[in-house]
Amino acid sequence: MKELILIRHAxxxxxxxxxxxFDRPLNKRGEKNAPKMAKILRKLVKTPDLIISSPSKRTKQTLNYFVDEFNYKNKIIFEDSIYEAPYSNILKIIQNINKKYNIVFLIGHNPGLNDLVDFLLENFDENIPTSGLVKINFNVNSWDKIEKNSGNLEFFKYPKMLDI
Structure with missing residues (x-):
């Protein structure tokens, strides 16, 4: 099984x-919500095998809170094609992940993340707000097997839902 945790930047x-x-930093609300969402995620999932992130300033700052919370020391890939990307670009990145990685965090932007989740799940009509977390499980042994409606939503969480 493969586990994909999508994180929208704060x-x-x-x-x-x-x-x-590309150079916009987090605001005060982002700096407050990101570490809290990282703590919540830490209670729900194991440490990732790999993190892939947009290289924008706000995604890197968001990423730092998750790296710190998980005490993550493994590989981080900064992927230019996630920034302002249509979901098809993000899907290609996911499908090219080495099959040795089972738990992957991907930090990015909307509308790409929302469109990706809608593609991977049947009828996901929610908006992923800033600092939102989506965990999708795939019953496959290789990332290149991921296709339309092949995912199973485990959870969708965001700050207002959790009264943060």
Whole structure:
């Protein structure tokens, strides 16, 4: 079985309008929610075998909270094609993961993550808010076997749902 945990980056700041979107940092709410969601995730899943992240500033900052909470020391891949990506780009990244990895965290952006979850599950019509977590299990032995409606939702959690 393969386990995919999708993490939408925490809330980012629009304070400095001179910054490119890629360079926007987390705002205060993001800095508050990300570590709390990392703690919640730590109670629900084992340490990942691999983390893949968009290289944007806000995803890297979000990633740091999860790395710290899980005391993660394994490989991190910063994948440019996750940033502003359609779900098909993200799906290709997932399908190319080495089969030796069983638990993978992927940190990215909407609408790509939402569209990916809708593709992998049948009728997922929720919006994944900032700091949202989605865990999908796949009854396959290789990531390249993942296809439309092949996933099983284990959980979907986000800060407002948990009164954070």
């Amino acid at each position: 809330k980012s700041s629009w304070k400095d309008s001179s910054l490119k979107d």
